């Protein structure tokens with residue numbers, strides 16, 4: 001298996017305070033990987049490091065055979081400004097920017113693909129709705145439609161099922177399964193461990209540092225989950241810059 005993303009002694013953080021410590025490992029191309037861990041474990045920070053929104057404090061993230069623009073990223077719902085005056089069609093159409101250019105016009109073909117993506121997530125007829133009027137689950141479908149349109153080889157999803165009903169989760173899990181079948185690399189931050197055990201063959205369990213990484217059944221053992229919890233609780237919020245030798 002070839003790697004899609006490589007972490008080499010990666011440390012990421014804010015104002016020099018590390019949130020992810022010394023992570024080393026590889027996400028295989030075509031992997032369906034869950035990233036799990038307690039609140040504040042550094043999961044979202046890791047995704048931000050992969051897309052290049054955060055520069056490493058130490059070590060490196062390397063994308064193999066693609067660039068940051070080839071990554072589709074679905075942020076946490078809380079990071080989306082729902083008051084921004086944009087409708088569902090335009091929100092999804094942003095996903096076409098790799099082919100149309102950021103300020104390019106959405107041409108006939110891209111328009112058709114946008115309608116198709118909206119239909120694929122079950123939102124046909126919602127095209128003109130302002131995003132501020134959507135339910136949480138409908139908004140999540142919009143974000144998935146945007147990722148669908150991006151047609152990217154690497155897909156990063158940050159808590160894609162937060163506060164989403166079972167039916168929507170089922171539909172979106174099916175979509176993720178489709179991406180996996182198409183040999184895309186999918187990395188998803190998730191809290192629902194039952195869902196991870198059922199649908200994600202590989203898991204990275206972290207608590208600022210890597211606790212375990214590999215086969216999901218092995219990684220999500222009671223022992224590893226306890227270690228992750230203890231490591232998260234032991235974290236000193238006033239900790240200074242990381243001084244561990246690289």
Ligand SMILES: Nc1ncnc2c1ncn2[C@@H]1O[C@H](COP(=O)(O)OP(=O)(O)OP(=O)(O)O)[C@@H](O)[C@H]1O
Pocket residue numbers: 014019037038039040041042043044045046
């Ligand atoms: N923009 C920021 N500025 C300063 N500190 C931040 C920032 N974003 C996150 N942090 C801190 O970095 C640490 C890791 O946060 P992160 O959001 O990556 O955790 P997480 O594992 O995704 O947590 P959760 O499950 O609660 O979403 C936390 O202590 C958090 O407070």
